[in-house]
Amino acid sequence: MLSRLPAAALKSQSVLGASRSTTSAFRTRATSQVRFASSSSASSATLESLLTSRASLISVTLFSAGSIAWYTHLYGSLPFVGEVHANSLADDGLHPTTYPWPHKGLFDTFDHASIRRGFQVYREVCAACHSLDRIAWRNLVGVSHTADEARALAEDVEYTDGPDDKGEMFQRPGKLSDYLPPPYANEEAARAGNGGALPPDLSLIIKARHGGADYVFSLLTGYMDPPAGVEIREDMSYNPYFPGGAISMARVLWDNLVEYEDGTPATTSQMAKDIVTFLNWAAEPEHDERKKMGIKAVILFSALFAISIQVKRFKWTVLKNRKIFYNPPKDLKH
Amino acid sequence: MALANAFYNTFVKRNSVFVTSIFAGAFAFSVGFDVAVNNFWDRWNQGKQWKDIRAKYIQEDADS
Numbered sequence: 097m098l099s100r101l102p103a104a105a106l107k108s109q110s111v112l113g114a115s116r117s118t119t120s121a122f123r124t125r126a127t128s129q130v131r132f133a134s135s136s137s138a139s140s141a142t143l144e145s146l147l148t149s150r151a152s153l154i155s156v157t158l159f160s161a162g163s164i165a166w167y168t169h170l171y172g173s174l175p176f177v178g179e180v181h182a183n184s185l186a187d188d189g190l191h192p193t194t195y196p197w198p199h200k201g202l203f204d205t206f207d208h209a210s211i212r213r214g215f216q217v218y219r220e221v222c223a224a225c226h227s228l229d230r231i232a233w234r235n236l237v238g239v240s241h242t243a244d245e246a247r248a249l250a251e252d253v254e255y256t257d258g259p260d261d262k263g264e265m266f267q268r269p270g271k272l273s274d275y276l277p278p279p280y281a282n283e284e285a286a287r288a289g290n291g292g293a294l295p296p297d298l299s300l301i302i303k304a305r306h307g308g309a310d311y312v313f314s315l316l317t318g319y320m321d322p323p324a325g326v327e328i329r330e331d332m333s334y335n336p337y338f339p340g341g342a343i344s345m346a347r348v349l350w351d352n353l354v355e356y357e358d359g360t361p362a363t364t365s366q367m368a369k370d371i372v373t374f375l376n377w378a379a380e381p382e383h384d385e386r387k388k389m390g391i392k393a394v395i396l397f398s399a400l401f402a403i404s405i406q407v408k409r410f411k412w413t414v415l416k417n418r419k420i421f422y423n424p425p426k427d428l429k430h
Numbered sequence: 431m432a433l434a435n436a437f438y439n440t441f442v443k444r445n446s447v448f449v450t451s452i453f454a455g456a457f458a459f460s461v462g463f464d465v466a467v468n469n470f471w472d473r474w475n476q477g478k479q480w481k482d483i484r485a486k487y488i489q490e491d492a493d494s
Contacts, residue, residue, distance in 0.1 A: 198478060203471065208480045239480055242487055358486075384471075391467055 189339040192307040192314035199376065203391065205384050206377050212240035213356050214374025217367050219249075220354050222298065225290060225345075227278035230299035231378050234272040239377065246272060253277050291331050293344035302372070302379040309372045311337065316368040319347035 146152055167175045198207040233250040237243045250270035258265035280286035287294050305311050314337045322334035332342045349364045356362055441451050
């Protein structure tokens with residue numbers, strides 16, 4: 097709406113607002129303006145147009161809105177508006193550090209050697225408490241293991257199958273199509289085994305937490321002694337990245353906890369990085385396809401956009417290049 | 431102009447040829463485009479993908 101107003105309308109508006117006091121003053125000022133509008137000096141005219149132009153109004157508005165938005169983004173609250181919080185910032189958990197994951201870029205896939213190591217960490221460490229419901233043994237084939245390796249891993253686990261022709265369930269070694277075995281039979285058993293806290297299923301945990309991979313990595317490596325004044329109940333640990341600070345999971349990753357088959361030193365952060373890469377793959381198995389599709393879409397749509405611009409210019413050349421002449425009518429002597 | 435005439439006479443004159451060439455062209459383009467993007471992807475991610483590290487874990491006469 098603002099853009100439709102002519103600049104002169106704003107100018108007269110400001111004059112009106114300034115001289116509301118008396119009608120006579122308004123009249124004299126209005127007439128003086130009209131009288132001297134064309135003959136006033138050039139410098140005051142530029143200053144006046146600078147102060148009253150639409151462009152400066154818009155840019156000042158944008159500048160103020162931008163400053164407020166920037167402040168809010170930086171400090172989390174509006175400027176000059178006081179806020180009172182009953183909870184401390186520690187209750188929201190420390191923000192995780194941003195890490196340069198190998199799969200972070202627009203064109204980057206996972207580091208698959210890391211996925212393989214991460215699966216080893218999951219199997220030897222995390223799987224004691226956490227399930228991974230959505231991943232079957234067959235999903236590992238062609239990602240981190242050969243078919244034979246995955247088959248061998250599956251056969252180490254006994255699955256209940258059935259019923260057979262006598263109507264009874266029976267145990268059989270796992271197949272590629274079986275899903276990874278959960279550590280507990282059900283949620284209640286999991287809670288009972290962990291002091292009332294349910295170890296979450298890890299299939300989608302990277303997607304399910306704010307901060308994603310960065311958060312899980314920070315959490316796994318962020319265990320520390322509670323700072324002075326912070327009381328942590330027995331059986332709980334202090335972790336500044338966990339909202340509230342008190343987490344039921346104790347620190348599990350210690351240096352040289354597992355022995356990697358490819359000889360990578362198993363430091364705490366190395367294991368954390370590998371398990372997070374593995375879990376990120378588990379949460380997004382479609383990751384590579386998604387990024388490839390994105391590349392294709394961007395290429396195709398930008399080509400189509402360029403073509404459409406070209407076609408528009410082509411179609412409009414006639415209109416853009418025409419010249420309109422005014423031929424005054426001949427004097428018809430009517 | 432000669433090129434345009436040749437193009438017209440080869441592809442556009444008969445509708446059967448026109449439609450067929452559009453379908454064949456779409457097929458060829460999609461295959462070629464996929465191959466190009468996949469080649470770029472493999473070059474960009476050299477050493478990170480399963481096919482790059484698979485040789486370390488494969489045994490003789492194993493599948494996949």
